[in-house]
Amino acid sequence: MEDRTKLNRQLAQMLKGGVIMDVTTPEQARIAEAAGACAVMALERIPADIRAAGGVSRMSDPKMIRGIQEAVTIPVMAKCRIGHFAEAQILEAIEIDYIDESEVLSPADDIYHIDKRQFKVPFVCGAKDLGEALRRVNEGATMIRTKGEPGTGDIIQAVRHMRMMQSEIRRLTSLAEEELYEAAKQLRVPFELVAYVRANGKLPVVNFAAGGVATPADAALMMQLGAEGVFVGSGIFKSGNPEKRAQAIVKAVTNYQNPKILAELSEDLGEAMVGINESEIQLLMAERGK
């Protein structure tokens, strides 16, 4: 494997067990860092507001992203539209630490994702199932996250995607070697990737949960289902007490197997973000880009 791909996968390894928080201003970025975030996602509007505003949503203003880069020492990520490699080039030019090729923004291409191997900067991509995850890895993604349903505060989609991935991984590990060719064909990915998953019982890259995480319990649920860390989008800065909630979610990810600590962390967090149930929404962002 090329050194750059390896280094980019390894940065994701350093983020494991951590929380990546959506922030829209340098002040929010500082709050997130002080609360123990392992990285921040810089964007002009958090998913809940993107959903509310409607219309086409695009990459954020590079000046706004640079303001956040200057405010914190932890890694800064930013989103580009699915397939929009020019936006990705711009993000690479400002030395972003990780690009999220994200379904939260309006897709720019309904057939092709970005050829991420052409970039030095790492990419994280969303996936609903194992095939989608491995197709993104094959295109050069060095980190995967569930798609969830961003901006809703409803965890059901992230749970569905994580369970789907884990169950497909378990199924692969039980296959005979000669059955892997057919599995690769069904998943529409190269044989080598399928063979890796079968041999190791996991994706070749770090796998985070994203979409709808609003409480410490949500974070612990996703970790117990096999996530290696958590993205929190609207859940923190759309809630009553962002600072306290941010700290509580950070600690919940560390102590996800300890209900006693989780109980303490869940106390007095104030108002959670207002949720929208999956069935009440018009636009399923997770259906963008497969």
Added chain:
Amino acid sequence: MMRIAILALQGAFAEHRQMLSRIGIDSFFVRNAADWQQTKDGLIIPGGESTAMMRIISDEGLSQPIREAITHGLPTFGTCAGLIMLDRVHLNTMNILAKRNAYGRQLGSFRTIAEFKEIGRVPMTFIRAPFVAETDTDVEILAEVDGRIVAARQGKQLVTAFHPELDEDERIHRLFIDMCRAFKYESNHASTS
């Protein structure tokens, strides 16, 4: 039977555990004050984000006991963020000053092979890495890359700016385990005499 505590708040703690199990050493994860109570012969502070880990150890009431244990001689190995956490402005157990993100952002991350004192040439993976900007006379420099200090030792504390747990080479972990063995022998000897 030797047992190493690995601080497992965030970051690449599982990789250290894998490396230790490959060389036949038992380990356990420390996530809170209760975990810390277990008997241990050494401590590993892994790579990850030092601000995140500093925040959690202070909230969990772990800063003070960890600092005391290290000051009383518990062998400790810090990699990357772990190096930063042992420096003067953080836990302040080592006479070093780390420069954070010293090679810039992720585009500055790199891999190289360089000389490590008493071991020879070893692979070194630097991920948004720090280096040691200042040391005192009681700090032994173990490795330098491009004139920057990337590995050092002071008494029972070993630090690397790079990530030996991400490479196949086991020699730096073995070096740390030897430091733990010597400590175990000394402390047993002290308690029986």
